[in-house]
Amino acid sequence: MNQNITLTVNGREKTLNIDVRSSLLEVLRDQLGLTSIKQGCGVGECGACTVIIDDDIIDSCIYLAVWADGKSVRTLEGESKNAVLSTVQKGYVDEGAVQCGFCTPGLIMTTTSFVEKNRGKEISHEEIRKAHAGNTCRCTGYQTILTVAGKCLEPGKEPDE
Amino acid sequence: MFPLQRYEKADSVQDAIRLLSDNPEAKVISGGTDVLIRLRDGKKAYNQLVDIHDLDELKICDITADGTIRIGAGISFSEVIASDIIEKHLPHLHKAAETVGGPQIRNIATIGGNICNGVTSADSASPLLASNARLIIQGPAGKREVALSEFYLGPGKVALDQNEILIAFTISKQDYSGYSGDYFKYAMREAMDIATIGCAAACLIDGNQLVDLRLAFGVAAPTPIRCKQAEEAACGEIINEALLTKIGDALAEDVNPRTSWRASREFRLHIIRELAERVIKNAIENAGGTLT
Numbered sequence: 114m115n116q117n118i119t120l121t122v123n124g125r126e127k128t129l130n131i132d133v134r135s136s137l138l139e140v141l142r143d144q145l146g147l148t149s150i151k152q153g154c155g156v157g158e159c160g161a162c163t164v165i166i167d168d169d170i171i172d173s174c175i176y177l178a179v180w181a182d183g184k185s186v187r188t189l190e191g192e193s194k195n196a197v198l199s200t201v202q203k204g205y206v207d208e209g210a211v212q213c214g215f216c217t218p219g220l221i222m223t224t225t226s227f228v229e230k231n232r233g234k235e236i237s238h239e240e241i242r243k244a245h246a247g248n249t250c251r252c253t254g255y256q257t258i259l260t261v262a263g264k265c266l267e268p269g270k271e272p273d274e
Numbered sequence: 275m276f277p278l279q280r281y282e283k284a285d286s287v288q289d290a291i292r293l294l295s296d297n298p299e300a301k302v303i304s305g306g307t308d309v310l311i312r313l314r315d316g317k318k319a320y321n322q323l324v325d326i327h328d329l330d331e332l333k334i335c336d337i338t339a340d341g342t343i344r345i346g347a348g349i350s351f352s353e354v355i356a357s358d359i360i361e362k363h364l365p366h367l368h369k370a371a372e373t374v375g376g377p378q379i380r381n382i383a384t385i386g387g388n389i390c391n392g393v394t395s396a397d398s399a400s401p402l403l404a405s406n407a408r409l410i411i412q413g414p415a416g417k418r419e420v421a422l423s424e425f426y427l428g429p430g431k432v433a434l435d436q437n438e439i440l441i442a443f444t445i446s447k448q449d450y451s452g453y454s455g456d457y458f459k460y461a462m463r464e465a466m467d468i469a470t471i472g473c474a475a476a477c478l479i480d481g482n483q484l485v486d487l488r489l490a491f492g493v494a495a496p497t498p499i500r501c502k503q504a505e506e507a508a509c510g511e512i513i514n515e516a517l518l519t520k521i522g523d524a525l526a527e528d529v530n531p532r533t534s535w536r537a538s539r540e541f542r543l544h545i546i547r548e549l550a551e552r553v554i555k556n557a558i559e560n561a562g563g564t565l566t
C-alpha cells in the first residue's frame with residue numbers, strides 16, 4: 114500500500130515513498146530520522162508529537178502521512194539556524210522550562226506557532242494557557258513554560274530570521 | 275502503522291460517493307480525530323477508509339443571497355473560531371468550538387465529523403440544534419436535506435447511509451437574525467476533556483420580553499436534545515429571575531441524563547439546571563437585556 118508524497122520538511126523539499134497506513138510521526142521519525150518528535154500517547158492527548166504544518170500545529174501521531182503531500186512541515190530539528198537556538202528555544206533554556214525533556218520538542222513547536230501568530234497582539238495569560246492545553250508535561254508544572262511564551266511575545270523579541 | 279485493510283483518497287465528493295458505493299465495507303475519514311483513535315484501539319469497523327480530508331467542496335463558509343449561513347462539513351474547529359460570520363451570527367457555536375480539545379485537535383477535527391460521529395457529547399451539536407441547523411447530504415441519487423433534530427437516531431447512530439457524504443450545515447436567516455447566544459461546557463477538567471454536560475441557548479428579546487428561547491443540551495440524554503417544555507415556558511414572558519426558575523422547573527421534563535463514571539444522574543440534573551440558568555442569562559445580557 115505504498116505511494117509517493119512530496120513535502121517540504123524544515124525548508125527542504127523531499128519526495129518519499131510511504132506506506133499509506135503510516136502516521137506522519139512514523140514517516141518523520143523512521144524515514145527521515147527526525148527523532149525530536151515523540152510518541153507519548155498515540156491518541157491526540159499529550160502533544161509530544163506536535164509539528165507545525167503550513168503554520169498550524171497538529172498531533173503527528175493521528176495525522177496520516179499522505180495528508181502532508183504538498184505541505185510544509187516544521188519540526189524542532191529545523192528551529193535552530195547555524196547552531197543558534199531560536200528565540201523560543203533560548204527562552205526554554207533560560208527559564209529552565211526543561212526537565213526530562215520528553216515533552217519539550219512538541220511544546221517548543223506549540224510555543225513557536227503561538228508566538229508567530231500573536232506577535233504584537235495583546236495576549237492574556239489565559240490565552241497563553243489555552244494555547245498550550247494540548248501539550249502535557251509531567252515534570253515542570255507548566256509555569257516556566259507559560260512564562261517563556263509570555264516573554265517571547267514581549268516587544269524586542271523579534272523573529273530570528 | 276494504522277491497521278488498515280484498504281485506503282482510497284477521494285478527489286471530489288462525487289468520487290467519494292462512488293468509492294463508498296463500490297465497497298460497502300468502507301467508511302469515511304475526514305479529520306480522523308475519531309476514526310484514527312478507533313483504529314488505534316483495533317476497531318475493525320474502520321479498517322477500510324475513503325478519505326475526504328481537505329476536499330475544497332467541503333470547505334465553504336459563507337452567507338448565500340437569501341441570507342442562509344452555510345458551514346461546510348470539512349471546516350475545522352479552528353476555522354469555525356476564525357469565521358467572522360459565525361462569531362457575529364452564531365456566538366454560541368463560536369464559543370462551543372473554542373471548548374473542543376486542544377489547539378492541535380481544533381486544527382484538524384471537523385464540524386461535520388463531530389456531528390456524523392453521533393455522540394451526545396459533541397460540542398457543536400447543541401449550538402447547531404439551538405439554531406435549527408439543517409444538513410445537506412449527498413448520495414448516489416443526489417442531494418437531500420434533513421433537520422439536525424431528525425438526524426440523531428440514537429447513541430452513535432445518525433440518519434446517514436454508508437455511501438452518503440455530509441456536505442454542509444445550513445442555518446436560515448429567520449433562525450439567527452436578531453438572536454444572541456451562549457454556550458457553556460461543564461467538564462471534569464478545564465481543557466482537553468469531553469463534556470459532562472454542554473448547554474447552548476439562543477435568545478430573541480424585545481425590550482424586557484423574551485420573544486423566543488431555544489435551549490439545547492449535549493449529554494443530558496442519549497442524543498443531543500432541544501428542550502421543548504423549557505422553551506414553551508419561556509416564550510413571550512417578561513425577563514426576570516423568576517422566569518429563570520420557571521424555565522429550570524420545566525426543564526426537568528425535557529432531560530434524561532445517565533449515570534456514568536464521569537458523573538451520576540443526580541449530579542448531572544443539578545448541573546443541567548445550573549447551566550441552563552447561566553447560559554440563558556448570558557444570552558439575554560449579550561442581547562442587551564437585563565434580569566430584574
Ligand SMILES: Cc1cc2nc3c(=O)[nH]c(=O)nc-3n(C[C@H](O)[C@H](O)[C@H](O)COP(=O)(O)OP(=O)(O)OC[C@H]3O[C@@H](n4cnc5c(N)ncnc54)[C@H](O)[C@@H]3O)c2cc1C
Binds near residue numbers: 158307308373375382
Ligand atoms: C484528544 C481529543 C480530544 C477531543 N476533544 C473533543 C471535545 O472537546 N469535544 C468534542 O466534541 N469532540 C472532541 N473530540 C472528538 C473529535 O475530535 C470530534 O468529534 C471531531 O469533530 C471529529 O471530526 P473529524 O473530522 O476528526 O472526524 P473523523 O474521525 O474523520 O470522522 C468521525 C465520524 O464521522 C464520519 N464523517 C466525518 N465526516 C463526514 C462527512 N463529511 N460525511 C459523512 N461522514 C463523515 C466518519 O465516517 C466517522 O464515523 C476529541 C478527540 C480527541 C482525539
Ligand code: FES
Binds near residue numbers: 161162
Ligand atoms: S503522541 Fe501524539 S498526542 Fe500524544
Ligand code: FES
Binds near residue numbers: 217
Ligand atoms: S520536562 Fe518532563 S515531561 Fe515535560
